Amino acid sequence: MLICDEYLTPTSLADAFAAMTMHRGRYRVVAGCTDTLPWAREGRAGDVEIPVLIDVSKIPELNERHVGDTRVRLGAATAIQRFLDDAALGRAMPSMPRCAVWFADDQIRAQATLGGNVANASPAADATPCLEAHDAVVELASASGKRSMPLREFITGPGKTQLADGELITGFECDAFPGYGGSFEKVGHRRSLVISVVCLAVMVKLDRDGRTIDDTRLAIAGIRPVPRRLREIEDLLRGKPLTGELLEEAADMPLDLVQSRSRQEYRRDVVRGFLVRGLIAAAKRAGASPDALTRELEAAYG
Amino acid sequence: MVDIQLNATINGRNVSRAAKPHLRLLDFLRDDLNLTGNKEGCGAGECGTCSVFVDGVLMKSCLMPVAKAQGAQVDTIESLAKSGEMSVLQKAFHKAGASQCGYCIPGMVMAATAALRANPFADREEIKERLGGNICRCTGYQKIFDAVELARDVQNGRVPATALLETDTADGDVIGKNVRRIDAPSKVSGRLKYAGDMIMPGMLHVQVLRSPHPHARIVSIDTTAALAMEGVESVITSADVPGQDGFGVFVHDQPIMARDKVRYVGEAIAAVAAEDALTAKRAVAAIKIVYEPLPPVFDPDEAMQPGAAIVHDYAPDNITKHIPIRVGDVEAGFAQSDLVIEESYSTQAIEHAYLEPEAGLAYVDHDDVVTVVSPSQNITHHRHMLARIIAKPISKVRFIMSPVGGGFGGKEDMIYQGMLALLAMKTMRPVRLVYTREESIISTAKRHPSRTTLRMGVMKDGRIRALAMRMVCDGGAYGLSTEGVMRKAAILAAGPYAIPNVRIDTYGIYTNNTPSGAFRSFGALQTQFATESQLDIIAERLGMDPFELRRINAMRDGATTHTKQKIGSVSLMRALEATEQASGWEAGAPTVRGPTRGDLNHDDVRPSVTLGTRFTDSANQEAAE
Ligand SMILES: Cc1cc2nc3c(=O)[nH]c(=O)nc-3n(C[C@H](O)[C@H](O)[C@H](O)COP(=O)(O)OP(=O)(O)OC[C@H]3O[C@@H](n4cnc5c(N)ncnc54)[C@H](O)[C@@H]3O)c2cc1C
Ligand code: FES
Ligand code: FES
Secondary structure (H helix, E strand, O other), rough: EEEEEEEEOOOOHHHHHHHHHHOOOOOOOOOOOOHHHHHHOOOOOEEEEEEEEEEEEOHHHOOOOOEOOOOOEOOOOOEOOOHOHHHHHHOOOHHHHHHHHOOOOHHHOOOOOOOHHHOOOOOOHHHHHHHHHOOOEEEEEOEEEEEEHHHHHEEOOOOOOOOOOOOEEEEEEEEEEOOEEEEEEOOOOOOOOOOOOOOEEEEEEOOOOOOOOEEEEEEEEEEOOOOEEOOHHHHHHHEEEEOOOHHHHOOOOOOOOOOOOHHHHHHHHHHHHHHHHHHHHHHHHHHOOOOOOOOOHHHHHH | OOOOOEEEEEOOOOOOOOEOOOOEHHHHHHHHOOOOOOOOOOOOOOOOOOOEOOOOOEEEEOOEEEHHOOOOOEEOOOOOOHHHOOOOOHHHHHHHHHOOOOHHHHHHHHHHHHHHHOOOOOHHHHHHHHOOOOOOOOOOOHHHHHHHHHHHHHHHHOOHHHHOOOOOOOOEEEOOOOOOOOOHHHHOOOOOOHHHHOOOOOOOOEEEEEOOOOOOOEEEEEEEHHEEEEEEEEOOOHHHOOOOOOOOOOOOEEEEOOOOEEEEOOOEEEEEEEEEEEHHHHHHHHHHHEEEEEOOOOHHHHHOOOOOOOOOOOOOEEEEEEEEEEEEOOHHHHOOOEEEEEEEEEEEEEOOOOOOOOOEEEOOOOOOEEOOOOOOOOOOHHHHHHHHOOOOOOEEEEEEEOOOOOOOOOOOOOOOHHHHHHHHHHHOOEEEEOOOHHHHHHHOOEEEOOEEEEEEEEOOOOOEEEEEEEEEEEEEEEOOOOOHHHHHHHOOOOOOOOEEEEEEEEEEEEEEOOEEOOOOOOOOHHHHHHHHHHHHHHHHOOOOOOHHHHHHEEEOOOOOOOOOOEOOOHHHHHHHHHHHHHOOOOOOOOOOOOOOOOEEEEEEEOOOOOOOOOOOOOOOHHHHO
């Protein structure tokens, strides 16, 4: 049970920082609360008494959304559901709608925020490999100023980030990839409401004939302390003709990705299958020529 | 505490009220406004019983601090059936029989309403996906999906509204017919009150102190600080039990709160009744207990060894119950057999996970009758046990069965009703206890984990000559239903097969694990899993069709079972035929043709679910492609 004496809902950044300064050492920031409330239960943190909860989800700056042709900027309080109901955003970040549909459920997504997902820094946080594939930059602010840093520097380990005392994540800025096909592969113990054992974000851009890979982005999570961009695979694929052999070659690169302590063999098998399946799905959505990928290949990884 | 002055529109009415800052929207709706149609099945976002609309968007109200509803329009299940007229979806749930225990149903109806609002033409796959945040433990979902499809078609004019009302029954002619449940309207509308929804004037709230140790002597319990707290009315321990303490379905080996020692993690030790649940919780935290840890035993096979820790003094061998069955001469049977196969099998503990966590209300009425209202699956037995425990004549003890929000055997044990009765007697006020999901999982019975060795001897033509089985089950810290479960497991172990020589031993063993108890099938699952798996292995070894192998050995009309029961008619042959047809089984040994078998992939085989159906056939297509 989460117990507080006061619940504040500031409606500007200035008010939020004022409250954070006033209650220094006695508050906790919340946004959607979908991580915080289940955390304060028996078996995890148990009953937690926090004097002041500061809810940042109503701050206008944290709810901004700018979708341009080359760059996207998203406020930290952007709900995950927006990737499903904002078509322009879905086109600019093509693996995110696929990620969103696997993220919790329709109801929790309406509340869960991007900022909360990143701040929580769970190795299984589903939005993080997508953001990593977009080279996302985290924007931070505090009463004394602003700073920003790449996501891959911000998340330093399971549950660990560079967020300083008195600081908020205000938003994320990243590359837009319109015209890319996107996919998101995820497996857990069941289909809905599940924590990832492995999750993979893939984006592919093809040439006009749908036969050559112009560009691709991949990042994986769930199997290591922090998400990892798969640049080796991107480099192998870029500029090559799209064939089943090439995708299997990519999946077989000896990258030793699995660092989890449990079920390593299983996770290794899943990663290999996900790489091929994710690339096939993204390539198809990018307009792959029907004869580039064989039916046998699709059946084997379907 | 700084209260929140909440202004919101709730079910169409303006509400302006002070609310405690730590409340979740669910608490505010249920406790402050008494809108109990939406339930708390888990409190952690997993089950969807708490789903409500906030500004038209479906949300899990257990994950939402009440402050987030400031200025919002909130609609609960109570908003759907205005003035008693059910919505199309509610009528469709009624028609399709899509409610059993009903505990998930208010949330399901809300989720279905949201799904059809999001896409009025959603197909069955998309409906499944959109209802993915809601769990039902009873229906197996098919009737729920049928109901949503029916409502969709009525709303879209594809079928007439009269389809919601049709029944296939003529007056009085109901057997073998599809009948609408008479209790469904109360469930689809959220009006049915489960124990945790009930309130009485002056009611106190109960919280329980539970053991962190699997096995420990209780050296001392100090309740002074808890009792001194403002708002605390009573604190009880086993010392307060006036009569002969002890309950259980077969042996009365479990005190209503731990007496002298604790035997599993989660065992109740003390209970507090206070003006509100938070005060009761704080009082529980203020109770001081000194434990002296004892060596625990967790493995039933180890518990059977000499020198193992003893869980109950009355059973120094830790055996709760041993059921032996002997028919013919098994060794001779094995000697005659062409093939003898021995395998071992194990099954794990399983939680019932009924969607309604345990809850109960107790009071002493004007005639001094101690009354307990709870979703008990066994009220008459509970009444007799409680009378002895609280030293009252049976006429002064009453049990009222509240609607059971799923039981599956898990609500047969009198786990908490004794504490409630005692607190009602102590305080002379109504008292209510509502378990959290975590409490329900940690402290109540599970399905017996089992280890089985099974030896079977067969002839080349498939006739089984002998069967020897030994099953050891982890019964956990208390007896509960273990004796009955071991008996049924043994009786059904050799299956409906005519086997001349049989030796069966089932053992229920005390350990320091969570107690095991009744669970659908009551022991049959554990032994039948072994026997039926073994028959498939034998079919493979003999190169024989597994249906054929079962037919050869099937008991026929007039057979005598292994426990000497004469049975007039045996339906096994018909069951086999029906299964064979429904599965599209291809005749032959299980191994023939491998992955190319025709029965692996045909129209009646349900494919696995994948998410993302909405991308192909809904308004969100654009966002995805
Ligand atoms: C049933 C269920 C299913 C779930 N399924 C998934 C899933 O499939 N995939 C997945 O990745 N996650 C899942 N989650 C986890 C959770 O929903 C997400 O991590 C979500 O994005 C958290 O966001 P929030 O706003 O709700 O977090 P909150 O609980 O509000 O906050 C989480 C943490 O982030 C901090 N924080 C939030 N916003 C800021 C900010 N702007 N600046 C600084 N710190 C901030 C808070 O202080 C807190 O420590 C699930 C949760 C539940 C209950
Ligand atoms: S999801 Fe809210 S109570 Fe289970
Ligand atoms: S009817 Fe769904 S849980 Fe019982």
